[in-house]
Amino acid sequence: MKTYRLSQTSWITADPKRTPVLTRAYQHSLNGSHLPDGEPLLEVDAVSLRFGGVKALTDISFTVTQGHVHAIIGPNGAGKSSMLNCISGIYHPQEGQIRLHTAAADGSRTLSTLTQLPPHRIARLRVARSFQNIELFSHLTVLENLMLGRHIHMKHSVLASMLWFGPARRQEIQHRQLVEEVIDLLQLQAYRGKPVGALAYGIQKRVELGRALCIQPALLLLDEPMAGMNAEEKEDMARYILDVHELAGVTVVLIEHDMNVVMDISDRVSVLDFGRLIADGTPDEVKADPAVVEAYLGSDTEDAAVREAVEHLKERG
Numbered sequence: 001m002k003t004y005r006l007s008q009t010s011w012i013t014a015d016p017k018r019t020p021v022l023t024r025a026y027q028h029s030l031n032g033s034h035l036p037d038g039e040p041l042l043e044v045d046a047v048s049l050r051f052g053g054v055k056a057l058t059d060i061s062f063t064v065t066q067g068h069v070h071a072i073i074g075p076n077g078a079g080k081s082s083m084l085n086c087i088s089g090i091y092h093p094q095e096g097q098i099r100l101h102t103a104a105a106d107g108s109r110t111l112s113t114l115t116q117l118p119p120h121r122i123a124r125l126r127v128a129r130s131f132q133n134i135e136l137f138s139h140l141t142v143l144e145n146l147m148l149g150r151h152i153h154m155k156h157s158v159l160a161s162m163l164w165f166g167p168a169r170r171q172e173i174q175h176r177q178l179v180e181e182v183i184d185l186l187q188l189q190a191y192r193g194k195p196v197g198a199l200a201y202g203i204q205k206r207v208e209l210g211r212a213l214c215i216q217p218a219l220l221l222l223d224e225p226m227a228g229m230n231a232e233e234k235e236d237m238a239r240y241i242l243d244v245h246e247l248a249g250v251t252v253v254l255i256e257h258d259m260n261v262v263m264d265i266s267d268r269v270s271v272l273d274f275g276r277l278i279a280d281g282t283p284d285e286v287k288a289d290p291a292v293v294e295a296y297l298g299s300d301t302e303d304a305a306v307r308e309a310v311e312h313l314k315e316r317g
């Protein structure tokens with residue numbers, strides 16, 4: 001039985017309906033990385049990104065470790081999305097390197113430099129991402145959207161799959177099995193045949209998480225997966241991210257504004273401010289770092305955890 005770290009959010013452990021799911025093993029199919037836990041998976045090395053005169057990122061370095069949930073936080077405009085866009089190939093930094101370590105099932109290792117690769121090549125290396133705004137095909141069903149998430153692994157044409165012959169049939173069955181596992185893990189059974197556009201916002205975000213998971217990611221990048229959600233939807237999403245991490249073993253990098261969630265579910269936190277890395281450590285280290293509190297002091301956040309940390313630091317002088 002898994003023990004979650006969510007000390008402040010008792011709802012994670014308190015729901016008895018979730019217990020049977022915890023006994024299932026998803027590790028071997030949904031996690032696309034064969035690196036042992038604790039090894040460096042992604043290295044961001046002295047990355048700088050400019051848009052004309054705007055310095056979005058300046059000399060950023062950090063390492064994402066296999067088996068971690070790694071949060072990137074910071075005030076508005078700090079450079080969080082730019083960082084994720086550099087990792088996924090949407091932006092190409094002018095300086096620095098981003099390297100991905102991968103291991104095949106037979107143990108052989110590869111080191112890939114992502115810095116100048118286009119997004120589809122990075123996706124082939126099993127780096128999956130979700131976006132701040134939902135990017136799904138709203139007229140297609142949940143199942144169809146998830147199957148589209150498998151397309152980078154499909155070797156046979158859509159026509160061959162439609163004709164349902166020989167190898168194409170076997171391939172289709174394998175893809176369906178994996179998609180069913182994602183549906184099961186994220187509890188999307190009730191929505192599988194429904195058009196995505198007809199679903200509640202929180203469910204759509206869960207489908208988006210599912211589509212990224214269908215890549216069988218070695219690294220899953222989530223850009224504000226709880227943005228715009230109500231408290232109940234946030235709780236659900238935090239729980240599913242933990243399932244993806246704890247049950248499927250997938251390494252997650254996440255941008256999130258809700259400090260309670262970040263501090264509860266993350267193993268490591270990198271803090272950006274004005275495009276610079278001002279702190280990088282465990283949630284407790286980062287929470288106690290004066291530079292971090294200072295960065296949030298000027299912000300007009302209503303986040304209770306941030307305000308509490310600010311007050312605490314003020315009291316300590």
Ligand SMILES: Nc1ncnc2c1ncn2[C@@H]1O[C@H](COP(=O)(O)OP(=O)(O)OP(=O)(O)O)[C@@H](O)[C@H]1O
Binds near residue numbers: 054056075078079082
């Ligand atoms: N495509 C772009 N063209 C020009 N400037 C950009 C571009 N993308 C980001 N920037 C600038 O880079 C800086 C960092 O933006 P970014 O969106 O990465 O911050 P963020 O931390 O994700 O902010 P938020 O929390 O508000 O989403 C900002 O000054 C922003 O205006």
